[in-house]
Amino acid sequence: MSRLTNHLLVISFDCLSSLDFPIIEKLPNFKKLLEHASYCRNVETIYPSVTYPCHATIVTGKFPRNHGIVNNTFLQPGRISPDWYWHRRHVKSTTLYDEAKKAGMTTAALLWPVTAKASIDYNMPEIFANRPWQNQIFVSLFNGSPLYQLEMNRKFGHLRNGLNQPELDDFVLESTVETIKTKQPNLMLVHFVDLDSQRHYHGFSSDEAMAALLRHDERLGRIINALEETGIYDKTTIIALGDHSALDESKAVKPNVLLKKAGLLTVNNEGKVLDWKAYCKSCDGSAYIYLKDKNDTKTQEQVWTLLTDLSEHEENGIERIRTTSEAKEKGADDNATFMIEARLGYYFKENLEGEYIDEIKAEDVREKRYTYASHGYSPEKENYTTVLIASGKGIRPNIEIPAMHLVDEGPTFARLLGLDLGTTDGHVIEELLWDHGDHGDGSSGSRNRRDGSSGSI
Known part of the structure; x- marks a missing residue:
């Protein structure tokens, strides 16, 4: 199966809702991304719609009962702080990053859930010290890529304030930009949690949540700039998505x-x-x-x-x-x-x-x-869908997909990289993709660069 893109960058804005679309489409960097993007503002999430099952679904194309991540945390009756499904070993099927690695591609993941101890070249897993005797730095290093994480911590660790937001996402952003510039992975998975945290502790439509959307727009702009400065913008597919909404x-x-x-x-x-x-x-x-x-x-x-x-x-x-x-x-x-x-x-x-x-x-x-x-509610709840925006190499421009499901994302992303996730619960959203019959070179025409020039993709 031929590849449609050289670099796939998946940015998860945790808790980005369909209700946010009228807001983000007016923000400068989301607006720029949308100019030649295709999108779905009506992505049905899974049940239960919590973060770890959602992110496992995104990279497997399967429902929780089939990929094995059925909740954020384990059934541990009475434990004040149950352990989370942090580790790759809990996923019962192959993943997008597994298949990319098998195909010889370079992979990176920054705070992407359920990737601890995964075979990822540049891995900063989402995991925290959950026992009194554990040290956060050691736990992170032991479960991810030690040298890579030490490098990111040495350069940007001063930005963090424990697990607090928005400081943690600021650290992830700088690490993402540095990884793009120095590693240029073929597959990169990035997870931002700022919006989700603000909604939990201030409410869905709170001023704090709206401020997080503005910060996410700035983060998106910084990432696009990094791709342009590195010279791989025209070879990259950018996916910006949410995993669930909130009530x-x-x-x-x-x-x-x-x-x-x-x-x-x-x-x-x-x-x-x-x-x-x-x-x-x-x-x-x-x-x-x-x-x-x-x-x-x-x-x-x-x-x-x-x-x-x-x-x-x-x-x-x-x-x-x-x-x-x-x-x-x-x-x-x-x-x-x-x-x-x-x-x-x-x-x-x-x-x-x-x-x-x-x-x-x-x-x-x-x-x-x-x-x-x-979140965690049934997808049947009203006004509870999330979004997907796709732009760049291999993506048809200016197509709105009326509706799709979270399980469709993994197979579609795999198709962009010329990979196969095997049997999944979702399917490839073909309407999003250019195939080689559209353009002999497999490109998708051109899109405006941020500096106003036109770049072939």
Whole structure:
């Protein structure tokens, strides 16, 4: 299969929503990218629509139950800070970066989820020290490319303020620009989290979220400048995308409080889970209900009765209950016995203490106990789609794709690089791509450079 591009740069702006499109299309750098781009402002996300499953879907073209990343964090009842699906080994299928590496291409990933210990040439994985005895620098170095990360930290580490935003994205930006200029990888995956963080802690349409969109526009401009300065702009395909949207919330729902009252969870005086028959594992806007023994029909019936009784009253925050087969049909984890969906204004927490429902107060958000907006909801929620913008080599200009799915992105990106992800749940969006019949040299005509000149691509 022939390649349509020399360099593929995928920039994930975490939590970029279709509702943001009327804003970003007027910002200078997004506007410039869109001038000769094709795009879809109606990309359906996956279920559950949380960051790690979404990013695994983007690089595999599969639903969570098929690629194995079914949530951000593991089922670890009672652990205050559960471990995340950080490592490549948890992905059950091949990925875009695996296939690129096999084809002899140079690869880079900066804070792209689920890439720890991946075979990526320049890898700065998203992972953090989750044990008291761990050191953040050592954990990062050990799970990525040590020399590369040391180089980026030496040059730009002063920009960071722990995991806080926007400083972390500022560090990622400078590392991205430097990597473009010095490494020129064939495949580059970059993950920015600024917008997602601002929406969580300030609300979907907050001034802070709008300021993050402006910063993202500046970051995009810096990246485009780096491509031009390096001389590979005309050989590059730029993809700017989101992984999910978000919804505002005012109430936190804690099903484990009721499971504990029903005797299905046992805790000690410190609130640590000693044993459990059923456990609610949060995905924020949705939640899995797992049984310790999947064949325990008595507990299953008890939980079903509890959930159905709750769902009959809107103020309890449960919009829908899905069975194992229904969750599987949506692409979610079929190891869960039930999956519950939150009503608008509600989201799920795993807390074991307190009331079943808490009103979210400003103090709770300041202390990061709760948030003002979340994702993880069903793709069926209204105004909950995300976006994809594609520009450059191998991309047809000025095409609007009416609708597509997140699972379609991996196969389409693989086609640009002349790769094959094998059996996927998505398909190549052919309308986006030039094939060699359109232009004998496989190029896609020309697009205006930022300096006003025209470059062949």
